[in-house]
Amino acid sequence: MPLLATHNLDAYYGDFQALFGIETYLEEGETVAIIGANGAGKSTFLKSICGLLKVSNDCVVYAGHPIGGLxxxxxxxxxxxxxxxxxxxxxxxxxxExxxxxxxxxxxxxxxxxETIFALFPILKERRSTPSTALSGGQQQMVAIGRALISNPRVLLCDEISLGLAPIVIRDIYQALQKIRETGTSVILVEQDIVRAMQTADRVYCFQEGRLSLSGKPNELTRERIQSAYFGT
Amino acid sequence: MSVHIRFLEWCANLCRRSVLGGDVIGPSHDHVDASLSHGSGVGTALSKFRVETATRTSRIVLVAGSILIFVLVLLPAFAGRTLVQEMIFVFYMLGLAQCWNLLAGYTGLVSVGQQAFVGMGAYLLFFMISTSDIDPLIAIVAAGLLAGALALPTALVVFRLRGAYFAIGTWVMSEVYRLVWAQVKSLGGGTGMSLATSTTFQIFGIEWIKSLFGVKTSIARDIIIYWVALVLCLGAVMLIYTVLRSRYGLALAAIRDSERAAESIGVDIFKMKLWVYMVTAIGTGMIGALIYLHKARISPDAAFSVLDWTANVIFIVVIGGIGTIEGPLVGVIVFYVMQTYLAGFGTWYLILLGTLAIAVMLFAPQGIWGYFSNRYGLELFPLRRILRANHRDR
Amino acid sequence: MLSWVDTILQGALLGGLYALFAAGLSLIFGIMRLVNLAHGDLIVLAAFAILSAMTALGVGPVLAFLIAAPILFCIGYALQHFVLNRTLGRGVLPPLLVTFGLSIILQNALLEGFSADSRRLSAGTIETASLALLNDLAIGLMPLLTFASAVAVILALNLLFYRTAVGRAFRATSDDSEIAQLMGIDNRRIYSLAMGVAMVVVAIAALYLGIRANFDPTIGPARLLYAFEAVIIGGLGSFWGTLVGGIIIGLAQTIGAKINPEWQILAGHIAFFIVLVIHPRGLFPRAID
Structure with missing residues (x-):
């Protein structure tokens, strides 16, 4: 039984339907990447799981219990x-704080x-008493990661953690993510950068206009299949 | 291309929603899709629609409304004095309610300080009448215009506050005006004053009314005040209607929905708000002047009463349905009935009023009219621009 | 000359009372951006609650306050939980109109329950006791105590906000209530808690209001306006700013009253508008808002 699964997940913003029958699963300790163009429904998917968007109860199953809409x-x-x-x-x-x-x-x-979060991101220990607004974008991202980690989650949902950051900073962030995975945390990673997603994830789901268009292990997917699943050509 | 399709779908949805209750007059969603997928293009699709504002109901209402107004004008000829007095009350409360509705319901300027302009108009009228032999009717207009002029500096200060802070700011401002007028010793200071009966009789047309209806001077005065109240009340309704039908109405709707978005499409928000604030101040000021000409007795506490001139007015608008022209019409009837039958219970009546307003705000924020209008697709005043198919499928 | 020193001293101390009126409002403003138009009436309600405890149990005002405060905390919590939480996130109008309606209900319910008579919380000789500073200059013990309490309340609120886990949750909810929920913070519970705390502060304000002056069910709205002015002058979200705002209103009123007794209230309002025109965001605005 997977740790987390979605069954026939539909999501709506008012009258607008953003997700159509999404079927996914996440095994314990696994990292899954969600890729797709802007507006494909990636962030909506994460919001449906974490409870920021109301969905029907049995659409999301976590550790054997339905949690959708909680x-x-x-x-x-x-x-x-x-x-x-x-x-x-x-x-x-x-x-x-x-x-x-x-x-x-x-x-x-x-x-x-x-302490372990400060060990993961030593710079945050130095700047522990500064207001969070005084940090650089990369440091802010580190705080955001640490803030989620400190609850020792079984599943970590990452929404575009590389967005707007310099390549060198992105590398650091992904190195940290590797260490987080090594502790056994399951990760769902929403990522615009396809190459980065394929390198990191155990499996990949591609969304297109609110529908699941492709899924599989990175080494099983050809560039052409991804391209067509991504852009819908 | 796809943007155009989305837009058309959106329009179609919009017009379906505007005729709720299942009676689909506009084109169905499928209709648009079909016409486009068969390659007929956007231009062809557009030509299948026309924009309308009038509905069948609204045309019936126009006729019925005209008859009603005709009856109301002639009412003093056959009604007793009590009814005339009560109708004056209904008219001025409705007029105030429409002004507040335009301000809060359509422009998002939630003021709890409109008593500032009621009191200002009233005091300016008393000042003019007691210091000169100006005709009271001219004094009403002048008092309204002056109150509107004073709204400009007032706005420049209170507009620095937003949303809820604006609300309390307007309240503080009305307190300032109350305290200032309480300092004017020639108008009775804090205790107020009465108008000599004779001065309120120096009103245009009073002799003519006396001979026409064969009534006493005091009754003739009431009849004139009745007509002025009717004119002001209809004026307030027509004002909102005209503003909303004009392009300013669309700008106001845009402001209410999203200030930032409205600004980005070139709506000068500050100017629009200022304009509405001043126009409603003029209306409120004239009505205030009329109310106190009728009462012929003023005091700062009464003329600047937040309960009488704002709380009750808000009650009328909220109960009836804020952001609709019809709402205050319904609200004023409810208020009048409650006032007539329950006001004798004093505090309990006011507790009931407050509870009712809270209940409506929490559970039916669209008010009585909003509820029925949503349910049955009623609209007395045609404001919506409805997209219709040129030839119906059914 | 000495009379002016006296006036300014009295004014500053009066500011302490206004800061007490304002502290609860400031707390609510800060956390949930709710403008509570019934705040003044809640102060009057608290004063009547203390009065009732005094007459029912035959105790002094301080003991009566200690009995009333937990009850008022619960009233605040329930009010937020059952009524005001339903109004949040739906625009400006619902919270404003609901609290306005509440204000009218409270005033009339108090009129019904306690009549329109003026009341006072009698505290014995301390009411008239004073401290001689110079030969001709004395300050009342009560005003001094009020001011000290205002400072203490603001210190306590700052400690609560900046030194406790609940305070962190208060600030986080105020910053971004959606993300706060992702931290497991139930924003509706936080709001109810905040209103409960605000009602305890309101009870402290009511204690001093009732000892220092007469009160009746209709005086709420005026207290709301003073409190509001103090909060806006100080800058939203700053408790020390609220104290400064209170002092400014107190000073303006006392100085106005010295020139002409009828100008007391007017002078306070005008000082408020002057500050508003010069510093639209108050004297100590938060950097982020």
Whole structure:
């Protein structure tokens, strides 16, 4: 039984349907990448899982229980943490406070503590008392990752963690992600950069206009198939 | 191309929604898709539609409304004095409600300080009448215009506050005006003053009314005030209607939905808001002047009463349906009935009023009219631009 | 000359009372951007609650406050939980009109329950006690105590906000309530908690209001306006700013009253508008908003 699965997942913004019958699964310890063009429904997919978007209950199954449509607060308590697109740190909190707030709802023992996160991103320890707004984009992304990690989630949802960052910073972030995977955390990675996604993930799903257009292991997928699944040509 | 299709789909959805209740007059979704997928192109698809604003109901209403207004004009000829008095009350409350509706419901300027302009108009009228032998009717107009002029500096200050802060800011401003007028000793200071009965009789046309209806001077005065109240009330309704039918109406709708988006398509928000604020101040000021000409007794606490001139007005608009012209019409009837039958219960009546307003806001924020209009697709005043198919499929 | 020193001293101390009125409003403003038009009436409600506890149990005002405060906390929590939370996230109008309606309900319910008579919380000799600074200059103990309490309340609120996990959650919710939910913070519970805390602050304000002056069910709206002015002058979200705002209103009122007793309230309002024109975002605005 997979750790997390979606069955026939539909999602709506008001009258607008953004996802159509999405079937996916995520095994324990696995990393899955979601790729697709802008507006394909990648972020919507993550929002449906983490509870920011209401979906029907049995569409999302986590550890054998349906969690679709539960409130975001109760989903995070069960061990699904989200790194939102655009980082969205709390501007009136310091770096350390931003990290600590991550375990407000779920404070469980595990590999991740303030110390181990500071070990992962040493720069954050130096800047622990500065307001989060004073950080560079890469450092902010580190805080956003740490904030999600500190709840010791079983599933980590990453929404475009490389967006707007310099290549060298992206490399650092992905190195950190590798270490996070090594602790056994399952990861769903939404990524625009296809090459990066293929390098990192165990399996890849491609979305196109709200529908699942392709899935498979990176080495099984040819460039042509991805191209057609991505652009719909 | 695909953008155009999306747009057309959106239009079609819009016009289907505008005729809710299942009676689909506009083209169906499929119709648009079909015409486009058969390669007939956007131009052809567009020619199948026309934009309309009038509905059959609205044409019936126009006739019925004209008859109603005719009856209302002639009412003093056959109605007793009490009814005339009560109708004056209904007219001025409706007029105030429409002004607040335009301000809060259509422009998003939620003011709880409109009593500032009621009191301002009233005090300016008292000032003019007691210091000169100006005709009260001219004084009403002048008081309204002056109140509107004072709205300009007022706006420049309170517009610095947004949303809810704006609301309290307008309240503070009306307190300032109340306290300033309470300093004017010639108008009775904090205790206020009464107009000498004789001065309120110096009103244009009063002799003519007396001989026409064969009534006493005081009744003739009431009849004139009745007509002025009717004119102001209809004026307020027509004002909103005209504004909303004009291109400013679309700009206002844009502002209400999203200020930022409206600004990006070239709506000068500040100017629009200022304009609406001043126009409603003029209307509110004239109505205020009329109310206190009728009462012939003023005091700062009464003329600047937040309960009488704002809370009750908000109640009327919210109960009836904010952001619709019809809403206040319904609201004023509900308010009048409650006032007539329940006002004797004093505090309990006001507790009921507050509870009702909260309940409507929480559970039916569109108000009574909004509820029925959504349900049955009613619209007395044709404001929506409805996209219709030129030849119907059914 | 000495009389002016006296005036300014009195004004600053009066500002302490206004800061107490404003602190609860500032808290609510800061966390959920809710403008509570019933705030003044809630202060009056709290004063009547303390009065009721005094008469029912035959205790002094301080003990009565200690009894009333937890009850008022629950009232605040319930009010937010059952009514005000439903109005949030639906634009400006619903919270404004619902709290406006609440204000009218509270005023009339209090009129029904306690009549329109003026009341006072009697605290004995402390009411008139004063501290002589110079030969001709004395300050009342009550105003001094009020001011000290305002400072203490603001210190406590700052500690709560910046030194506790709940305070972190308050600030996080205020910054971005959607992301706060991803942290497991139930924003509706946070709001209810905040309103509960605000009601305790309101109870403190009511204690001093009731001891220092007469009150009746209709005086709420005026207190709301003073509180609002203090918050806006200080800058939204700054508790110390709220204290400064209170002092400015207090000073303006006392100085106005010294020139002409009828100008007291007017002078406060005008000071508010002057600050608003010069500093639209208040004297100590938050960097991020």
């Amino acid at each position: 409130r975001a607060t109760s989903i995070v308590r069960q061990g699904i943490a989200m790194i939102p697109e655009g980082r969205r740190l709390f501007p009136s909190l310091t770096v350390e 931003n990290l600590l707030i991550g375990r407000y709802g779920r404070n469980v023992a595990g590999p991740w503590t303030l």
